Amino acid sequence: MLVLARRLNESIIIGDDIEVVVIDIKGDQVKLGIRAPKRISVHRKEIYDEIQQENIAAMSSNLQPEALKNLSEYLSGGADDEAGNTPEVDPKKKGKI
Numbered sequence: 001m002l003v004l005a006r007r008l009n010e011s012i013i014i015g016d017d018i019e020v021v022v023i024d025i026k027g028d029q030v031k032l033g034i035r036a037p038k039r040i041s042v043h044r045k046e047i048y049d050e051i052q053q054e055n056i057a058a059m060s061s062n063l064q065p066e067a068l069k070n071l072s073e074y075l076s077g078g079a080d081d082e083a084g085n086t087p088e089v090d091p092k093k094k095g096k097i
Contacts, residue, residue, distance in 0.1 A: 006022045007022065008022055008023075008024070008025055009021065009022060009023075010022055017036065017037055017040075018034070018035065018036045018037075018040065019034070019035040019036075020032055020033070020034050021033040021034075021035070
């Protein structure tokens with residue numbers, strides 16, 4: 001692990017396109033600003049860990065991707081019946097169960 005000391009408004013660069021800036025220091029809390037390309041995900045570690053756990057749970061799920069697609073299409077009003085006809089949906093009732 002690399003350990004660096006930084007003061008207020010000082011920064012570090014990771015790779016060529018990630019910058020971490022010390023924004024504020026209050027007591028034992030430090031606020032950091034992170035500049036990174038949109039293609040790079042930036043999360044607090046506890047959130048990252050939750051995402052990983054959810055991904056693991058999803059991989060072990062018995063739910064089939066095709067079932068999710070069909071449900072999504074049905075709920076959006078775009079599902080076809082067995083004959084290929086899109087069902088009529090009353091706009092007043094759409095989205096209500």
